[in-house]
Amino acid sequence: MNYTYRHARPAVTADCVVFGLDEEDLKVLLVQRGQEPFQGHWALPGGFAVVGEALEDTARRELAEETGLKDVFLEQLYTFSDPQRDPREHVVTVAYYALVNLSDHPVQAATDARSAAWFCIDDIPKLAFDHDRILQTAYERLRGKITYQPIGFELLPEKFPLRMLQGVYEKILDRPLDKRNFRKKILSMEILEELDEIETDVGHRAARLYRFNKRVYDDKVKQGFIFEL
Amino acid sequence: MNYTYRHARPAVTADCVVFGLDEEDLKVLLVQRGQEPFQGHWALPGGFAVVGEALEDTARRELAEETGLKDVFLEQLYTFSDPQRDPREHVVTVAYYALVNLSDHPVQAATDARSAAWFCIDDIPKLAFDHDRILQTAYERLRGKITYQPIGFELLPEKFPLRMLQGVYEKILDRPLDKRNFRKKILSMEILEELDEIETDVGHRAARLYRFNKRVYDDKVKQGFIFEL
DNA sequence: CCTCCTTAGTGTTTATTTGACACTAATATA
DNA sequence: TATATTAGTGTCAAATAAACACTAAGGAGG
Numbered sequence: 001m002n003y004t005y006r007h008a009r010p011a012v013t014a015d016c017v018v019f020g021l022d023e024e025d026l027k028v029l030l031v032q033r034g035q036e037p038f039q040g041h042w043a044l045p046g047g048f049a050v051v052g053e054a055l056e057d058t059a060r061r062e063l064a065e066e067t068g069l070k071d072v073f074l075e076q077l078y079t080f081s082d083p084q085r086d087p088r089e090h091v092v093t094v095a096y097y098a099l100v101n102l103s104d105h106p107v108q109a110a111t112d113a114r115s116a117a118w119f120c121i122d123d124i125p126k127l128a129f130d131h132d133r134i135l136q137t138a139y140e141r142l143r144g145k146i147t148y149q150p151i152g153f154e155l156l157p158e159k160f161p162l163r164m165l166q167g168v169y170e171k172i173l174d175r176p177l178d179k180r181n182f183r184k185k186i187l188s189m190e191i192l193e194e195l196d197e198i199e200t201d202v203g204h205r206a207a208r209l210y211r212f213n214k215r216v217y218d219d220k221v222k223q224g225f226i227f228e229l
Numbered sequence: 230m231n232y233t234y235r236h237a238r239p240a241v242t243a244d245c246v247v248f249g250l251d252e253e254d255l256k257v258l259l260v261q262r263g264q265e266p267f268q269g270h271w272a273l274p275g276g277f278a279v280v281g282e283a284l285e286d287t288a289r290r291e292l293a294e295e296t297g298l299k300d301v302f303l304e305q306l307y308t309f310s311d312p313q314r315d316p317r318e319h320v321v322t323v324a325y326y327a328l329v330n331l332s333d334h335p336v337q338a339a340t341d342a343r344s345a346a347w348f349c350i351d352d353i354p355k356l357a358f359d360h361d362r363i364l365q366t367a368y369e370r371l372r373g374k375i376t377y378q379p380i381g382f383e384l385l386p387e388k389f390p391l392r393m394l395q396g397v398y399e400k401i402l403d404r405p406l407d408k409r410n411f412r413k414k415i416l417s418m419e420i421l422e423e424l425d426e427i428e429t430d431v432g433h434r435a436a437r438l439y440r441f442n443k444r445v446y447d448d449k450v451k452q453g454f455i456f457e458l
Numbered sequence: 459c460c461t462c463c464t465t466a467g468t469g470t471t472t473a474t475t476t477g478a479c480a481c482t483a484a485t486a487t488a
Numbered sequence: 489t490a491t492a493t494t495a496g497t498g499t500c501a502a503a504t505a506a507a508c509a510c511t512a513a514g515g516a517g518g
Contacts, residue, residue: 004233008280010241011234012321051237051319055310079308079323081284090280092241094308094321163494180497181477204493205484392465409468410506433464434513 010081010090014059015046015131017077017097017138018069020105020118021155026171027102027118028135030127031066037087038128044135045116046093059096067116069105072098073154077138085130097138099154146172148228150191153212161199161207162186169229189227191217239310239319243288244275244360246306246326246367247298249334249347250384255400256331256347257364259356260295266316267357273364274345275322288325296345298334301327302383306367314359326367328383375401377457379420382441390428390436391415398458418456420446 018029030042047062049055056074064070077095085091102118119125124135146152152168153160166182186192193213198206220227247258259271276291278284285303293299306324314320331347348354353364375381381397382389395411415421422442427435449456 002233002235003237004231005238005240006231007277008232009234009238010278010280012239012241048236049239049310049321051239052312054312055308055321076307078305079284081278081323083281083283092278092284092321092323094310161495178477178479179495180479183496184498185476202494203486205486205495207495390466407506407508408466409508412467413469414505431465432515434466434515436466 010083010092011086012049012055013046013091013093014049014055014062015044015093015095015134016059016063016074017044017095017135018063018067018072018100019097019121019138019142019155020100020102021168021171022102022118023167024120026121028121028124029067029069029100029116030119030124031116033128041128042117042119042125043128044095044131055094056096059094063098069098069100072100072105073151074098077134077141080130080134082130093134095134095138097142099142099151101155101157103157143172143174146229148226150186150189150212150217150227150229159195159197159209159211161209163207165210185229189220189225191220191227239312239321240315241278241284242275242320242322243278243284243291244273244322244324244363245288245292245303246273246324246364247292247296247301247329248326248350248367248371248384249329249331250397250400251331251347252396253349255350257350257353258296258298258329258345259348259353260345262357270357271346271348271354272357273324273360284323285325288323292327298327298329301329301334302380303327306363306370309359309363311359322363324363324367326371328371328380330383330385332386372401372403375458377455379415379418379441379446379456379458388424388426388438388440390438392436394439414458418449418454420449420456 020027020029029045031045033039033041033043045063045066046059047065049058053061056076059074060070060072063072074096075098077097079092079094081090081092083090085093121139124132126132127135146169152165152172155168156164162183165186166177166179169182170177191213192210195209195211197209199209200206245258249256249258258274260274262268262270262272274292274295275288276294278287282290285305288303289299289301292301303325304327306326308321308323310319310321312319314322350368353361355361356364375398381394381401384397385393391412394415395406395408398411399406420442421439424438424440426438428438429435
């Protein structure tokens with residue numbers, strides 16, 4: 001089936017920069033391309049827009065198809081429209097970034113014969129298209145965003161100790177933070193619920209677990225509260 | 230001439246939210262639509278993507294064609310892709326926002342038979358498509374952005390008194406600022422050149438003029454300096 | 459030329475926020 | 489029971505932000 005239009009149209013795609021966090025590092029999810037161009041190269045998961053589907057849905061759908069990830073935190077990043085960014089033709093891509101926690105979302109074999117894998121943020125191979133640039137833009141945005149919005153929770157399991165949350169900030173900002181000051185600050189926002197549970201299976205004193213309270217957070221956002229770290 | 234593709238493609242447009250400032254108010258530049266849909270309604274200037282042209286260039290070109298404005302400060306805002314946002318078909322629009330100074334850029338008769346006019350930000354008519362929503366998004370972005378990046382200069386003539394700059398901030402943030410604290414803060418950034426000139430044609434003591442020094446500013450940005458007001 | 463009106467320009471004090479810093483408590487393991 | 493590891497907690501100093509009011513300059517109008 002072919003589609004004909006009176007004027008030439010650029011193709012439209014949606015791509016995702018998916019950030020994940022394990023005990024060690026901040027990671028990015030990449031897929032290996034099965035076709036030309038850039039066959040065999042690693043690339044951001046993504047795919048072509050479908051008429052009648054919002055691009056955020058396209059991004060989510062492609063992400064699920066190529067990597068198995070669902071229900072992730074997803075925000076629009078930027079739209080890249082350089083006519084040369086795809087060697088075949090003019091392709092406009094709307095890039096999104098996603099945050100997932102690796103414990104809930106293990107690396108999954110790709111469902112459509114491409115392989116998917118997590119790469120450490122500072123050990124990324126040369127990517128297909130202009131995906132290096134997209135990734136860099138996403139990383140900068142993430143660093144900028146986390147300092148004034150508590151999005152770090154999206155990278156953690158539902159219940160987590162404060163040490164882990166501090167680790168998120170340290171890994172994204174790439175600098176150490178003072179434990180006491182960090183706790184003071186994050187607790188003063190009053191968006192964490194202190195649970196009556198502690199960690200298990202740790203080889204030392206177990207820490208108390210906390211949970212992000214999205215209801216309270218949304219209320220505070222509405223009242224104009226600023227969450228600067 | 231027709232163009233045929235193997236898969237259906239959404240149309241792509243670029244739209245601009247152009248902010249201007251006069252002595253009184255923050256204003257937005259709108260054009261009156263000459264065709265259906267929404268014939269006669271006011272809308273954001275913009276138009277269809279051209280294959281081979283980056284969307285920012287599309288935005289600039291359309292802005293020049295429809296309103297005569299050139300060489301404006303332009304940044305990407307957000308991409309809107311709701312399939313229902315245009316009644317004809319699925320149209321993805323990449324929205325930009327622009328800042329211009331009304332003194333250098335007087336309202337110009339549209340070159341392609343549509344009329345263009347400045348509207349006060351809090352007296353905007355119902356707009357075509359989802360342009361209300363785009364405008365609202367742009368206004369929020371502008372307010373957010375100006376508190377941590379000195380973009381206010383883009384709305385002013387090259388040489389301006391500090392009072393005028395304070396006016397920019399007050400009009401965008403929609404609250405009064407303390408004169409002494411504002412001056413202290415903005416001068417401490419050291420991105421303003423104090424000129425040996427003063428205002429003319431004012432019915433009172435003339436104020437010293439300043440000029441934004443972009444070179445110095447860019448240097449400081451590179452060194453990670455933060456420009457928070 | 460004198461008065462009045464309008465805006466320019468300038469510092470200090472106080473309150474708040476940030477940043478630096480070190481020890482005791484709890485639990486697991488050897 | 490000794491050791492190792494991380495949890496958890498408060499104070500003080502420095503920097504920043506916020507509140508606040510008067511004198512100076514110049515134009516307009518009598």
